[in-house]
Amino acid sequence: MNRNSSRSDTLIHQFDTVLRTLVPHAAQASRSSPATPEVHDDPMDEEECRHAAGLMRINHTGEVCAQALYQGQGLTAKLSAVRSQMREAAREEIDHLAWCDERLEELHDRPSLLNPLFYAASFGIGAVAGGVGDRLSLGLVSATEQQMGRHLEEHLVELPSADRRSRAVLRQMAIDEAHHAQLALEAGGARFPAPVKFGMSLMAKVMTKSVYRV
Numbered sequence: 489m490n491r492n493s494s495r496s497d498t499l500i501h502q503f504d505t506v507l508r509t510l511v512p513h514a515a516q517a518s519r520s521s522p523a524t525p526e527v528h529d530d531p532m533d534e535e536e537c538r539h540a541a542g543l544m545r546i547n548h549t550g551e552v553c554a555q556a557l558y559q560g561q562g563l564t565a566k567l568s569a570v571r572s573q574m575r576e577a578a579r580e581e582i583d584h585l586a587w588c589d590e591r592l593e594e595l596h597d598r599p600s601l602l603n604p605l606f607y608a609a610s611f612g613i614g615a616v617a618g619g620v621g622d623r624l625s626l627g628l629v630s631a632t633e634q635q636m637g638r639h640l641e642e643h644l645v646e647l648p649s650a651d652r653r654s655r656a657v658l659r660q661m662a663i664d665e666a667h668h669a670q671l672a673l674e675a676g677g678a679r680f681p682a683p684v685k686f687g688m689s690l691m692a693k694v695m696t697k698s699v700y701r702v
């Protein structure tokens with residue numbers, strides 16, 4: 489009975505997380521957005537707004553993937569310390585998700601229609617890595633966070649110079665992702681060999697190319 493109820497609790501929690509991640513405006517940030525009312529954009533034309541929204545849509549999908557990855561790992565990780573660390577990190581990623589969502593709305597745009605697809609793929613990768621072992625699982629977190637960090641740095645350069653509000657969000661996200669990457673390595677994450685990292689960056693390219701517009 490207890491086992492059944494804890495299993496159904498887990499299922500309900502998982503389902504709740506899926507909805508909060510995929511339904512626009514459902515994610516609740518615990519920290520307010522770094523794009524505070526004091527941060528103002530310079531005027532942007534239609535093309536600049538569209539470009540900024542495309543980049544923020546990519547970042548939003550990146551956060552959807554992070555949520556799914558942490559969820560998948562949390563489900564199969566062997567050590568409870570790792571499991572709770574994954575949950576804690578996933579909670580921090582919710583802030584990023586909500587901030588990107590808010591910014592997309594300000595730019596009169598929407599999250600990617602492909603998000604359910606990327607959620608499912610990332611959840612699967614996370615669950616497999618968690619099942620294989622904590623060292624691989626934490627290594628995957630670290631490598632993913634480093635990759636996110638590189639994307640954020642590129643986007644900080646690519647954003648229209650007038651877009652100060654998106655930039656404020658991305659700067660804080662870059663600080664947080666670097667911290668997550670470091671934590672995962674310190675917790676015993678494996679350093680991935682170059683070919684694995686290359687495969688990951690190819691996958692990220694597919695994501696960024698498709699999500700920029702769709």
Ligand SMILES: [Fe+2]
Nearest residue numbers: 551554581584
């Ligand atoms: Fe994040």
Ligand SMILES: [Fe+2]
Nearest residue numbers: 633664665668
């Ligand atoms: Fe992160």
